[in-house]
Amino acid sequence: MKIEIMNLSKKYGSLYALQNVNLTLGQGRIVGLLGPNGSGKTTLIKLLNGLIQPTQGQILMDGQKPGVYSKSKISYLPDKTYLNSQMTVEQLVDLFGDFYADFNFSKADDLLKRLNIPVQQKLKTLSKGTQEKVQLALVMSREAEAYILDEPIGGVDPVGRDYILQTIISQYNRNATVIISTHLISDVENVLDDVIMIKNGGIFLYDSVENIREREGKSIDEMFKEVMRWY
Amino acid sequence: MVLKLIKHEFKYLGRYLLLIWAGMILMIVSQRLLTELRESQNTIWQLVSGTAFGLLFFTLAAMFLVTFGAIVMRFYQNMFSGEGYLTFTLPVKASQIVFSKLFTGAVFMLVPLLIAGLVLVSYIRAPETWYLLYSGFIEFMAESDLPIYVLVIWGLSIVLAPVLQLLEFYTAMSLGQLANRNKIIFSIIAYIGIYVAKQFLGVIIWLSLLMGNYVEKIEMYPFQVVKYASIIGFVTTISLIVINWLIVNYLCKNKLNLE
Numbered sequence: 003m004k005i006e007i008m009n010l011s012k013k014y015g016s017l018y019a020l021q022n023v024n025l026t027l028g029q030g031r032i033v034g035l036l037g038p039n040g041s042g043k044t045t046l047i048k049l050l051n052g053l054i055q056p057t058q059g060q061i062l063m064d065g066q067k068p069g070v071y072s073k074s075k076i077s078y079l080p081d082k083t084y085l086n087s088q089m090t091v092e093q094l095v096d097l098f099g100d101f102y103a104d105f106n107f108s109k110a111d112d113l114l115k116r117l118n119i120p121v122q123q124k125l126k127t128l129s130k131g132t133q134e135k136v137q138l139a140l141v142m143s144r145e146a147e148a149y150i151l152d153e154p155i156g157g158v159d160p161v162g163r164d165y166i167l168q169t170i171i172s173q174y175n176r177n178a179t180v181i182i183s184t185h186l187i188s189d190v191e192n193v194l195d196d197v198i199m200i201k202n203g204g205i206f207l208y209d210s211v212e213n214i215r216e217r218e219g220k221s222i223d224e225m226f227k228e229v230m231r232w233y
Numbered sequence: 234m235v236l237k238l239i240k241h242e243f244k245y246l247g248r249y250l251l252l253i254w255a256g257m258i259l260m261i262v263s264q265r266l267l268t269e270l271r272e273s274q275n276t277i278w279q280l281v282s283g284t285a286f287g288l289l290f291f292t293l294a295a296m297f298l299v300t301f302g303a304i305v306m307r308f309y310q311n312m313f314s315g316e317g318y319l320t321f322t323l324p325v326k327a328s329q330i331v332f333s334k335l336f337t338g339a340v341f342m343l344v345p346l347l348i349a350g351l352v353l354v355s356y357i358r359a360p361e362t363w364y365l366l367y368s369g370f371i372e373f374m375a376e377s378d379l380p381i382y383v384l385v386i387w388g389l390s391i392v393l394a395p396v397l398q399l400l401e402f403y404t405a406m407s408l409g410q411l412a413n414r415n416k417i418i419f420s421i422i423a424y425i426g427i428y429v430a431k432q433f434l435g436v437i438i439w440l441s442l443l444m445g446n447y448v449e450k451i452e453m454y455p456f457q458v459v460k461y462a463s464i465i466g467f468v469t470t471i472s473l474i475v476i477n478w479l480i481v482n483y484l485c486k487n488k489l490n491l492e
Contacts, residue, residue, distance in 0.1 A: 048491065051322055052489070054490055073324040084319050088248075101237060
């Protein structure tokens, strides 16, 4: 899926959460959307998913504005619990399977088993960590053209982070674009192809990990810390 | 897709409401049976019967309120709270989502209406009463010369009244979600605004009727006035449903604000 972002701005009151963002993302890349807390990562992701509306500019996905088409192609993991906690995991699997034509039941079954998730239990009876695993399993069980994952390792311990990243890397559709938003750069650095660095609502770097390392002679994490110091 | 949305709405609301309804229906049946004690000579039984009658009315009203509250809460939670992240990333149109919720809500609102109707009917047991009602109705229709479509309008108005009420709440919540904070408070303020606007519209309609010698005409042609008042009321309801529907769809499609 080709994602084009043109002159995109989002304002809350008098404050710009995003200002004049221009980006074009191609398919088959794992892109890290990196930035400190409050930099505008989640705002950009919500705009991509049509959950909020831009103040200015537009987003096109395969030439179309966010809508039914893009929603059928994008698998989105928000940074919060978004599933109905009264439903059992089984019912949630049915719900995803009902609406997403690209939902792979056998993949979901396999993932849920591997993650030791009791599928007949209601979501509200599971721990917060397990609920997050359920969300991840459902999102990664789609054969989507783009995966947009907002802080998938945000509230997880270091062992859990590796586990989640491995799940993402092993399950995503190889032709898809994967956008992983995070401020925990050292954890994701090794799985990324490209990096978008965002600060105060503006993009200040978009390049491949390889180019950045070669040019700067340091890791993405080191470079990120250094650059952020000057902002 | 809209059928799938309706299926999931029915499943969710059904799971939630069936248990509550079962308890309430049990209460209604027992209260209804206790009201039969009114013909007893014993003062205590008569007192029990009177209390049961009051409780029966209260339980029926509670059934309406609980059902309505559950439908409205489901709308808010599923659309504008955390669950909205899933609802609005399903590959369906916003109008399909709103329609599925409105349709399911309207069907569920028919249940307490049906129960209230059954309770009412249960009081008319003697065949003579049914005959009296029937002959009275035939006489009324002959005397009033009201066309059959007025009866259809009355029937439809009973069904459409809760639909409009639901849509007004949906509109209020769709307006309330535009605020970045305190969305529920803004929804309540929006509902008050809608209510005031509706009352104002009602006053305008009645004032214009009064200015057209409505009172005089009531005395001269009472049934004709009933007919036209029914038509005006029905057209107003339909218009308000359409207006609210358009507002909710516009806001959910173009002004969604899941902050």
